[in-house]
Amino acid sequence: MELEDLLLKHFGFHSFKTGQKEVISSLLSGCHTLAMLPTGTGKSLCYQLPGYMLDGHVLIVSPLLSLMQDQVEQFKRFGEKRVVALNSFLTLEEKNQVLRHINEYKFIFISPEMLRVPYILGILGKLKLSMFVVDEAHCISQWGFDFRPDYSKLGEIRSALGNPLTLALTATATYQVREDIIQSLGLSNVTKVESSVDRPNIAICIEELADYHEKEARILDLVQQLEKPGVIYFTSKKAAEQMAALLVEKEICQAGYYHGGMDPSTRVLIQEQFIHNQLEVICATSAFGMGINKENIRFVIHYHMPMQIESYLQEIGRAGRDGNQSVAILLYSPGDELLPLQLAEGELPSEQQIDWLFASIAGEPRVLNEQLRLHKDLKEQGGFTDVQWRFIEGLIHQMHRTVPMQQMNKSVKEFVAGRLTTKKTNIFQLKQWLDSASCRREHLLNYFGEMLSDQVQPCCDRCGVQLNQFFKVSGHFKSKPSDVTWNQYLAKILINSGLSE
Amino acid sequence: MLHIELIILHCLQSIKNERTIYSIFHLLKGKKSSQTIQDAHLFSLKPFFGILEPMTRELFDRKIAAMLQNNLIIDCGGQRFVPALLGESLLQNNRLPIFINGWDYHQITGPVWERLTLLVQVASHLEYGETNYIPIQKNQAVHSWVKTVIKVSNISKREMGRKLYNELTKCFCNADGINPSVIVFRLTGFQQIGLTAEQAAKKLDLEALDYHLQFTNTLHYMIQNIKDNNEQFPLLAYLIQGFTENEELTLSARKTWNLLLQGYSPEMIASLRRLRVSTIEDHLVEFALNINHFQIDEYVDNGLQSKILDTSRQQGTKQLKVIKDKVKNASYFQIRLVLAKYGEQSWN
Structure with a gap:
């Protein structure tokens, strides 16, 4: 059977998206593969399809719990029930249940911290694995913007699992990071499928404004005029909430907000309201967007500057999935880089926190339990945030076998200092891009080691862009939801009573 | 308001x-x-x-x-x-919200709501014949619950929506001082996503906490109504089935319980949680009082258990000091544990 026939049979698609076929062919010919594919190109298909043709289980390591849940759901929606996620969402009982029946699952998603548990690794080691997939593989690299200490063990784990056929997936990784991935996983003879990070149908604009008052006014103006739907990214949750409220209050559009501080069920509702066009604009933090497939997003605005070029690209990449012309607008005002700098520091534990932690655990033999986890109370007592805690826990776990306890404090601090430098460099590089007089697109591509081969039109503010071509053509403003009674509403959703729109 | x-x-x-x-x-x-x-x-x-x-x-x-x-x-x-x-x-x-019953229902309010929203979403998609959609509840326990309901309720997929509609409207129709809107507009169906709590509060022009209160009041009304008139609501009755009774464990005891389940000894738990061993022992006594299947054999061997019980019975007392004087090799903790576990039986 041709690959295309299989694609149609299993997924109902007639053709592959960029890079998918190359990745699948490479895997089927038995080559380890590093794939850098833009977000939204259906990365999971790259292992799902070969998974059907190869004998054995597919183990997929994924760092983001929510994304993992989404992927499992998506598999199920496409009729694949032999899929499971092993992560901390499971209760002890559920976990044991899954492990007892692990043989029945073709696709096993797992979080890196679960792989740390020797017992679980032992069970997985007994399975016949057809593929070992590392999603978000850039998290392996210390040069990457999203380094996770947990991920640096994956090479070791891979070898403990008998070096199965490996697929490393990422959306955005510089050349250095890609090399790091290959080396860290111990992949020899690797096929690289690297599609361009360029999204020619997204015009890139940067506007400099005096301060946040001007930014706010500009946002109101832009949202009023631009073709919707759209997303506005913020670094602060509060700013996202306030802007959404303002857009509604001024009756500019149906807007909602989305950030990681909301409870999961509310987040699903907002996301689905957006997908079903009940909301036209989402004011969000970077928590929004992963695993969301909405084809017709027409604009992405950045109210704050992101932490690095990689995140910026991922975020603007949510626009124009349908291939139609879209626009990305970043609003900058002097001093904006201070916020990401502060955040970078906040993401890492401080020297004082590290000293405190090591002082508290000194002479405590049982500080690490069987799963080599520090006790949670230490997290609260030391005032660690979730991010800081995950970082330091992973780091200590990674170091504890190689670094003696007495030296660990120092090593941890040195490591943290190194991470901070990397993060600051990332922010600096983004700022350089903002300040640069050259073509925005070309500069971005160069950052990822690519050359701009074809000029696109419209390209960027440096090359010249008329924003009004992205303005909405007619005033097809969605009328406010009519005042239905609760009874009519219930009738509409439950007995198909044909209530008019 | x-x-x-x-x-x-x-x-x-x-x-x-x-x-x-x-x-x-x-x-x-x-x-x-x-x-x-x-x-x-x-x-x-x-x-x-x-x-x-x-x-x-x-x-x-x-x-x-x-x-x-x-x-x-x-x-x-x-x-x-x-x-x-x-x-x-x-x-x-002014009248207080009359249906609110936090003590009995606060633990099931959230789970009942999750069940209701998913059941409505599933029924709506069955009604419209659409199988591809994102479930708005992620909790796997709720998913299994819905599957079970569909299986055991014996209602055909075509009828599910109407049955649910009939029961819900019946449930709300005689409600005094209840506005079903606080619940209904938050439900999700086919191509119609429900409002968030904040959006619903805004729509109904309520402050966030007042909305929450009305929401809880309405949900508790539903729970009580379903409970009292079980036979009238064969489908909704599933919403409140299968919850374990209110275990009155303190939060701290709950943490200890979870660690105990993972196989830690009381001493290890004390060290891990930075608590005194005596505190953990208090928790164990709480378990003996509240959790039927909690076994105390690990902490008091069987011989000693009978000795303590016999002494308590013979002396007609539950005073620890008196028992301790007679059963010298038992600790106070062991006596408390045995009395907590079997104290009531020993008098029968």
């Missing part, structure tokens, strides 16, 4: 200046501490236990400050307050 204020006034009136204002905060938050649980009983405030879980201390403080400013309460110093004249007249002239 002065719902929250009314409830705070009612609580203040009940505690009669014997507790600080924060005892009310803990009560409304449903804090699982022995003090709060005792207060709920002592001052007959059980219906309000745990009905405002989303409230923050900051919001509460702001509410109290506003009530003070509006002359609804009087500051007695030391974080104690009593209703002012205006507050008392408010209490006389």
